């Protein structure tokens with residue numbers, strides 16, 4: 686639960702000073718941009734967030750997300766479910782300059798009007814965790830079995846041999862001629 690964190694913008698200073706740890710269950714259906722990349726919007730992503738202030742007085746959030754999404758197998762084009770898991774470290778900043786000055790370890794998340802809008806930032810993390818392409822594991826894919834590289838090589842050799850009868854015949858003729 687705890688989705689109250691999503692329904693209104695948060696006061697990031699308060700959360701960081703208090704070093705609040707919050708967990709959020711976010712249905713995939715609540716994430717419009719992510720949904721466009723999924724086959725089905727079923728499921729829920731679970732987030733753990735730890736707010737704090739680092740020694741450089743930077744407002745930061747350490748987080749992790751885990752969720753199962755349904756993607757399209759690029760081999761058979763059927764649905765394949767994949768568990769996404771990722772960790773992130775946000776630096777909460779109020780402008781571009783602060784974002785540029787962030788340590789490389791931190792990903793900038795913007796505070797607007799002194800408030801933090803969690804939902805888009807949480808959705809970004811799941812989008813970033815998506816694989817470039819999805820496949821069923823070997824053996825459970827619906828696609829007709831494809832030639833492995835070895836099999837393809839074998840095919841090339843066979844078709845090369847199919848041409849050989851002609852060259853073999855030519856050789857035979859030559860040898861017959863020279864034998865006469």
Ligand SMILES: [Zn+2]
Pocket residue numbers: 758759760761762763765820821825826827828
């Ligand atoms: Zn497949």
